[in-house]
Amino acid sequence: MSAPEPFGARLRRAMDARGPLCVGIDPHASLLHDWGLDDDVAGLERFSRTTVEALADRVAVLKPQAAFFERFGSRGVAVLERTVTEARAAGALVIMDAKRGDIGSTMGAYAAAFLDADSPLFADALTVSPYLGFGALAPALQAAEASGAGLFVLALTSNPEGREVQRAVRDDGTTVAATMLRHLAEHNAGAEPLGSFGAVVGATLGDLSSFDLAVNGPLLAPGIGAQGATPADLPAVFGPAVRNVVPSVSRGVLRHGPDPSGLRDSAARFADEVRAALG
Helix, strand or coil: CCCCCCHHHHHHHHHHHHCCCEEEECCCHHHHHHCCCCCCHHHHHHHHHHHHHHHCCCCCEEEEEHHHHHCCCHHHHHHHHHHHHHHHHCCCEEEEEEEECCCHHHHHHHHHHHHCCCCCCCCCEEEECCCCCHHHHHHHHHHHHHHCCEEEEEEECCCHHHHHHHCCECCCCCEHHHHHHHHHHHHHCCCCCCCCEEEEECCCCCCCCCCCCCCCCCEEEEEECCCCECHHHHHHHHHHHHHHEEEEECHHHHCCCCCHHHHHHHHHHHHHHHHHHHC
């Protein structure tokens, strides 16, 4: 059996064909209300299915936030399974935004849940937290390599609280975030056209020229839209690494629902603005 095509190669092809845009699926209570839906499993399913049907055949990436499904228990997780399956069947890549992080067999179990191709929750990539040490992510790295999936490691997040951990200085004089980026670059070395192991780097952070973002992997950039960043900000934030940025927008698109044409038009506008910003 031939090895599965790596996530990095599939992501590059999808972004080249559909534009470098990721749309989050974040069915929190206020958005369900804005759509005229009840904050229950039926509302969750209607919200998710409408978003997938409107966008999965045209955007490069969809990113469901697992917590907003898990809050409904097993029935919410069942909706998440269907959301992932239907989005991938329509041609979108799926990043599972679950931010898992642990050690040993527990990290291995998280990896099996989201990165094993036989799992009902299998996604093209998974967000993970490295703050039990990058080495603790080994089970996820191994599972991703085996299934052709990817990882997005939290590195420089946009929340103010993140600075106390991510920009802390280690004994060798480097920041924790810089160490995470270095590990990613090592794991992506030699990968073409793009490595499969990326970083989460907030689009709202301003000048990041003091960090080496050239990890030969994708840079998932939340913060576009409702959080205040715009596509025009991307070149200044990411510098030479901007071609590998996957800008992520959630509420900026989702607030135009439940009309599918509103979702499509909004996503298309963001995609056009990203293309223009990246030249």
